[in-house]
Amino acid sequence: MSGGGSRQSGSADDARIPADREQEHRAVKRSFRTRAIHVGNEVDPQTGAVVPPIHMASTFQQPGAGKWGTFDCSRSGNPTRGNLERTLASLEGGCNALAFSSGMAAIHGVTMILRSGDHGVAGCDLYGGAYRLLHKICNRSGISVTLVDMTDSSAVDAAIGNHTRLVWAETIGNPRLTIPDLHELARITHAKDALLGVDNTFGTPALLRPLEHGVDIVMHSATKYLGGHSDCLGGTLAVSDPQLYDELYFIQNATGAVLDPVSSFLVARGLKTLDVRVRAQSETASHLAVWLQQHSRVKQVFYPGLPTHPQHELAGRLFEGGFGAMVTFELDGSIEQTARVCESTQLFHLAVSLGAVESLIEQPATMSHASYDAADREKFGISDGLIRLSVGLESFEDLQADLDQAIEHSL
Numbered sequence: 001m002s003g004g005g006s007r008q009s010g011s012a013d014d015a016r017i018p019a020d021r022e023q024e025h026r027a028v029k030r031s032f033r034t035r036a037i038h039v040g041n042e043v044d045p046q047t048g049a050v051v052p053p054i055h056m057a058s059t060f061q062q063p064g065a066g067k068w069g070t071f072d073c074s075r076s077g078n079p080t081r082g083n084l085e086r087t088l089a090s091l092e093g094g095c096n097a098l099a100f101s102s103g104m105a106a107i108h109g110v111t112m113i114l115r116s117g118d119h120g121v122a123g124c125d126l127y128g129g130a131y132r133l134l135h136k137i138c139n140r141s142g143i144s145v146t147l148v149d150m151t152d153s154s155a156v157d158a159a160i161g162n163h164t165r166l167v168w169a170e171t172i173g174n175p176r177l178t179i180p181d182l183h184e185l186a187r188i189t190h191a192k193d194a195l196l197g198v199d200n201t202f203g204t205p206a207l208l209r210p211l212e213h214g215v216d217i218v219m220h221s222a223t224k225y226l227g228g229h230s231d232c233l234g235g236t237l238a239v240s241d242p243q244l245y246d247e248l249y250f251i252q253n254a255t256g257a258v259l260d261p262v263s264s265f266l267v268a269r270g271l272k273t274l275d276v277r278v279r280a281q282s283e284t285a286s287h288l289a290v291w292l293q294q295h296s297r298v299k300q301v302f303y304p305g306l307p308t309h310p311q312h313e314l315a316g317r318l319f320e321g322g323f324g325a326m327v328t329f330e331l332d333g334s335i336e337q338t339a340r341v342c343e344s345t346q347l348f349h350l351a352v353s354l355g356a357v358e359s360l361i362e363q364p365a366t367m368s369h370a371s372y373d374a375a376d377r378e379k380f381g382i383s384d385g386l387i388r389l390s391v392g393l394e395s396f397e398d399l400q401a402d403l404d405q406a407i408e409h410s411l
C-alpha cells in the first residue's frame with residue numbers, strides 16, 4: 001500500500017484483514033448485531049485488550065526505501081480507520097468501505113467521479129447540504145444536476161440523459177420522508193449505464209442495506225446514527241464492486257478528507273449498539289407519529305410506518321425491524337408559531353443534525369433546508385409549518401408530554 005494511492009480493492013485478502021477471522025464470520029453467517037461487535041474489533045494481539053487501541057500515528061515506518069508495508073501515510077490508511085471500514089463493509093454487505101471526515105466529504109467523494117459535462121439526477125426530497133453541494137459547488141466544474149421526485153420512476157427515467165453518470169437518492173427523503181423504490185431505481189439507472197448512489201443516513205444499515213437491493217454506492221453521515229451520541233463528525237461509503245472501491249479510494253486518498261483516528265474509534269463504538277438503539281428509537285417514533293396524527297393542531301404527519309404514508313407498503317418490503325426514528329409533521333399554524341413550538345420543548349433540543357440518543361427538533365424551512373432557494377422550497381413542499389423530529393432514546397411518555405405542552409403553549 002503506498003501513499004501514492006496504489007492500494008487495491010478491499011477483499012478478504014487485503015493485508016490488513018485477519019483473513020481467518022473474516023472468513024469465519026462469513027462462513028457461519030453471523031448476525032448483524034454480532035458482526036457489529038466482533039468484525040473490526042478483534043482482540044489486540046500485542047496486549048490482549050478486548051477493545052483495539054486508537055492508532056494516532058500519522059506515518060508508519062517502511063521496510064525499505066521505495067518498499068511499502070501495510071501502512072505508510074495515515075491519510076492512505078490507518079489501522080483504527082481500517083478497523084471501522086471493515087466493520088462497515090460487513091454490516092452493509094459490501095466488498096469494502098471508506099470512512100470520510102464528514103457526511104458531506106463522503107458525498108463530495110462520490111461527486112468527484114463526475115467530470116465536466118457530466119450530468120447527475122438527484123431526489124428533490126434531499127438534505128439541504130447535498131442540495132448546496134450539487135447546485136452551488138458541482139456546477140462550478142461544469143456538472144449539471146436535475147432534481148426529480150425519486151418516488152416517480154418514470155420521472156427519474158425521463159430525467160436520465162446521454163450524459164447522466166450518477167443518480168443520487170435518499171433512502172428516506174429529507175424532510176418529507178419519502179421512500180424511493182430502490183429495485184426500480186437500480187433497474188432504470190443501470191439500463192442507462194449510470195451509477196446509483198444513495199444516502200442511507202435516515203435508514204441505517206440496521207433497518208435497510210441498499211447494496212442488497214442493487215444500489216452501487218451507499219453513503220452515511222456517520223455523525224448521525226452510526227456514531228449515535230452527537231460527539232463526532234464522520235461520513236462513510238460502502239460498495240460491492242472492487243473496481244468502484246478502487247476509484248473512490250483513489251479520490252479519497254488524492255483529496256484527503258479521511259476520518260481521524262479518534263472519530264473512527266467513536267463511530268466504531270457507536271456501531272456496536274446501532275441495532276439496539278435504532279430499533280428502540282423507531283418504536284418510540286412510530287408511537288409519536290400515531291399520536292401526532294390524532295392531534296387537533298397537526299395538519300399532516302410524514303412517517304413511513306403510518307398506513308397513510310404514500311409508500312408505506314414499499315417501506316414494509318424494504319425495511320426490516322422498523323421504519324426509522326425521524327418524524328416530520330406539519331402544523332396548522334404560521335411560521336412564527338411553528339418556530340415557537342420548536343423553541344418551547346424541554347427534552348427535544350432545538351438543533352440540526354439527528355440520529356443520536358437525545359431527541360432533537362428543528363424547523364426545516366429555516367434550519368436544515370435553509371440553503372434551498374426559496375422557490376425550490378415551495379416547489380418541493382418544504383413549507384414553513386413543517387417540524388422535523390429526531391426521536392432519541394428517552395421514553396415515549398416523556399417525549400409525548402414535552403411535545404404536547406410545546407404545541408399547546410405556542411398555538
Ligand SMILES: Cc1ncc(COP(=O)(O)O)c(C=O)c1O
Nearest residue numbers: 102103104127201221223234353
Ligand atoms: C441525510 C443527511 N445526509 C448528509 C448529511 C451531511 O452529513 P455531515 O453533517 O456529517 O457532513 C446530513 C447532515 O445533516 C444529513 O442529514
